Amino acid sequence: MNIISFLTSYHGYLTIGVCLFILGCICMMWRKNAIGILLGIELILNAAGINFVAFSRFRTGAIDGQLATLFVIIIAAAEAAVALAIILRFYRLKETIDSDQANLMRN
Amino acid sequence: MSSGSQAILFAFQLMTLMSAVLVAFHPNILYASVALLFTFLGVACMFIFIGADFLAGAQVIVYVGGITILILFAIMLTQWMYKATLRDVRTKILLPVVACGLLVTPILLKTTRLIADLGPLGTAETMTAFSFSPKTQVIGQALLTSYVLPFEAVTILLLGALVGAVWLARPQ
Numbered sequence: 001m002n003i004i005s006f007l008t009s010y011h012g013y014l015t016i017g018v019c020l021f022i023l024g025c026i027c028m029m030w031r032k033n034a035i036g037i038l039l040g041i042e043l044i045l046n047a048a049g050i051n052f053v054a055f056s057r058f059r060t061g062a063i064d065g066q067l068a069t070l071f072v073i074i075i076a077a078a079e080a081a082v083a084l085a086i087i088l089r090f091y092r093l094k095e096t097i098d099s100d101q102a103n104l105m106r107n
Numbered sequence: 108m109s110s111g112s113q114a115i116l117f118a119f120q121l122m123t124l125m126s127a128v129l130v131a132f133h134p135n136i137l138y139a140s141v142a143l144l145f146t147f148l149g150v151a152c153m154f155i156f157i158g159a160d161f162l163a164g165a166q167v168i169v170y171v172g173g174i175t176i177l178i179l180f181a182i183m184l185t186q187w188m189y190k191a192t193l194r195d196v197r198t199k200i201l202l203p204v205v206a207c208g209l210l211v212t213p214i215l216l217k218t219t220r221l222i223a224d225l226g227p228l229g230t231a232e233t234m235t236a237f238s239f240s241p242k243t244q245v246i247g248q249a250l251l252t253s254y255v256l257p258f259e260a261v262t263i264l265l266l267g268a269l270v271g272a273v274w275l276a277r278p279q
Binding site: 002005012013014016017018019020021022023024025026029030031033040042046049050053054058063067069070071074075076077078079081084085087088089091092094097102107 | 113114116117120123124126127128130131132137139140143146147150153154156157158159161162165166169170173174177178180181182183184185200202204206209210211214215228242245246249250254257259261268269271272273275276279
């Protein structure tokens, strides 16, 4: 089995999903920048979406996985808006968005 | 799937993976977020190839048109473009990689065993019935019948989150 026919099948979609998940986890742990952590979260949510759609296409043949991905997309939009508002607020307070400086619960 | 469309899908998958690597490892956060845009586009193209056309549209509209632009706005509001603090990644890469390996290995083992247990892929009838019919009508009907409770719940969540975001980012 060559690599193209592997990657364009069911297992290929799962492989891409796992790779995006791992890269998102590494991005979340490695970056100090708060916006960089947000980028990692978006990668992880996209990996979950790919898995849902692949399972609904190749396993059940029903629409449920696509609906789950639709809700994931909506929740990701809400999460990005709230996270960026928090980051802007934090920047006004501390003049930086280094996540190591976020060590206060008050204000 | 014909070999021509296989080649196109393979190209999009390569684009997704390489730009995801850039998102994770590029030291400049601005370039990383532009690479995230290409990751989202590649995932949308992958959605098209397994018959999720409505989701591909939603992905392009919400992620590419919304979230990436929002992230770019936030970067340019909070930092000067080539300030030294923009290049801030931790010096130690080994610890995240090892932690991700420990996290992902049991998931991989469990998943491969699960796939082996579940047996062969779906039957040929479900595949052809599902494959490339337009999904907008089906998704709309499902959202207003069997999925109406999650639909309304996510509506309230989105409203609350956006009002909260505006309240958080208000001027002092």
